[in-house]
Amino acid sequence: MAKAQISWKRTTAAGERLQVYAHHVGNRWLFYVRERRFDPWQLNPDPPLEDWLELLDGIQRRIARRLLRPEEAHRVRQAIRERFPEAGLGDMQTAARPGSGCE
Numbered sequence: 001m002a003k004a005q006i007s008w009k010r011t012t013a014a015g016e017r018l019q020v021y022a023h024h025v026g027n028r029w030l031f032y033v034r035e036r037r038f039d040p041w042q043l044n045p046d047p048p049l050e051d052w053l054e055l056l057d058g059i060q061r062r063i064a065r066r067l068l069r070p071e072e073a074h075r076v077r078q079a080i081r082e083r084f085p086e087a088g089l090g091d092m093q094t095a096a097r098p099g100s101g102c103e
Contacts, residue, residue, distance in 0.1 A: 006058035010050060020044075022055045027075065029055060049084045056080065 007021035021041070022029045031047040034040065044051075056076050062068040080089055 006055060006062070008054045008058070010054070020047075020051055020054070022047075022051070022058075024072075029076070029079075031055075049080070049087055052076070052080045052083070 004024040005021050007019065009017060009019050011017050016035060018033050018035060019037075020031060020033050022031050031044040031051055032041040033044045034042060056073065059068055059073050059076055063070050063073060077089055080087055
């Protein structure tokens with residue numbers, strides 16, 4: 001069975017560096033953030049679009065390595081469409097983000 005969490009780092013608009021990870025529980029993803037390595041993880045009930053796109057990118061990478069089923073990418077795309085209708089994901093197979101080489 002595949003690892004049920006995907007993690008990454010990002011910088012906020014205020015310039016703070018954050019560590020983020022998403023944990024797969026049932027049919028949903030829970031997001032957690034912290035600033036430094038030894039800080040406790042804090043549940044983020046309303047993650048920004050940037051975090052959802054990072055999660056989708058991580059899921060697509062795991063699908064390519066056959067660690068996750070393709071249906072999971074469809075579920076996450078649907079969740080993004082519901083939460084961020086202005087994102088314009090449409091029926092894209094990959095989400096382009098700065099620095100990913102998909103621009």
